[in-house]
Amino acid sequence: MGQSPMIQESNSKSTNRPRLNHARTKPFTTENGTITINFSINSEITTYTFDNIVTVGFLISEANRLTKTDNIIALKTLEGIETIDYLLTIYEKTLDHFPTSLNLSPVFFEKIESEIEIQSYHPIKVIGKGGFSQVTLVRQKNTGRLYACKTVSKANILKQKKICHVLSEHKILSKVSHPFVIQLHSCFQTIDYLHFILEFCPGGELFYHLGNLGRFTEDQARFYFAEVVLALEYLHENKVLFRDLKPENILLASDGHIKLSDFGLAREIIRSDEKRYTYCGSAEYMSPEMLSRNGHGKEIDYYGLGSLLFELLTGSPPFYDESIEKMFWKIQHEELSFPKYMSEDAVDLISRLLDKNEKNRIGSKNFADIKDHIWLSTIHWKRLLHKKASPPFVPSMSRSNFADEFTSMPIEIEAFSEDTWKPCEGDRFIEFDNLYVGRVSDGWGENMRPSYVSSGDLSTVNTNSSIQHAQTFSRTESFLDMNIDESFTSENINLPRVSLSPKIHLQLNPPMLIESLSSDFLLEASPMKLALQQKLRKKNLNLTFISK
């Protein structure tokens, strides 16, 4: 700790490749060992050993330095492992938990005209399929960032009469922002398709992991359940009913925390006691009041919580039956039986959430009753909200977290082909506004993304400056995160000095350097500088800004 990151050159096959800086070529090992990365640039394979405290941003700048270019914006695995590829686009990510050997190839900058056009994204592979959508992993051409693109065929939703689903999803997604709720980046339509560009969750569906394990332990289930409770509390506070809680709609982010997704059945309400009358939902998770079609309110989501918890702890939904009629009858009339291995407290919470009379259901009088239940007494809600609790596991870096049945599907190539690029001028989906939300994730997480360009601005931003902005801001924001985090101490900060073409330095005492690349940064960083200064003052540290 406390030393600059070192790189050891080991086994280069190229003779005319630029030499590495001498100061960085000393053998260097840390407590945690080193990571070997094989760079593949222009088909040359070059092996380097990096200290594992190095960040992805540092690797990228090394790739640029070695190739004497400045247009490498990300790296990717040759095998296309989604979790690693995703992390390789997050500049501030350290390589601590990466596999010890990786074969990487560069991703180059490509200019785009706007964030809200399908031609700004390269499709990579299918990662999911819903009732009326295909979800594709895509890479944004100008940032190298990975997103999930949910594509809906207009013809399909017209045929299935699901227009209000997609419009409601669009409206709600454009408003919500919470650490445990999927974040919309942008959305737009072409003549034939609607596209939602969403933050990508490399951990895939909780359902997939539940299927692999059979069932979760109570501790594992408690973690996921509690994060869902927070997401739901946020939605209800903002007068949104979710109405579709199930393990398929809970995705895992790269850090293992959950993201509630699929807002197709979600609806806004005006009063918190308002009832809705549309008969909808997934058969296994229907509530008694939905089945009786007398209207339903927010209590439907508490029932959804009960079904979810039961499934996490047993591996199948409550009242499950192969015959839908029998299952619906059981949901409305039968007492639920619980396996012996389930704790009394878990049984109590599930029974109260699945109360057939929604007025008696726990949460219906006061949401806090759910959070205060004894089964959740070990949860520190504030810490959980700030992602201070460790997830049961982090998504695998060695294999895909998406089922083969999806990843082997052909991409709906028509949706990405030039013929369908034309923006829509008709008014069939006039309420589906093209939107650039621009943020991804929550601002508490590591992958907070800078909104350094707004839609349409890119034509005026030259190639170099937009790459530089991407690198500068990600690096600086991660630094801010670090300082806001209580783990900030002079010992545990060791950011690499990445030198591209610095114009200003942020100099810290204890000495530390973050280099920035553009004078624009001086203007844009002002509120950030103030916030940073305030944080540091509290910790008796000084911050000075030096312009070069």
Ligand SMILES: Nc1ncnc2c1ncn2[C@@H]1O[C@H](COP(=O)(O)OP(=O)(O)OP(=O)(O)O)[C@@H](O)[C@H]1O
């Ligand atoms: N942001 C994302 N990151 C990773 N995978 C995703 C993402 N969004 C969706 N998926 C995958 O795609 C699948 C289908 O997405 P989604 O449920 O939103 O579609 P849908 O058409 O609304 O489905 P349904 O018919 O269940 O309502 C998800 O279950 C998930 O596996």
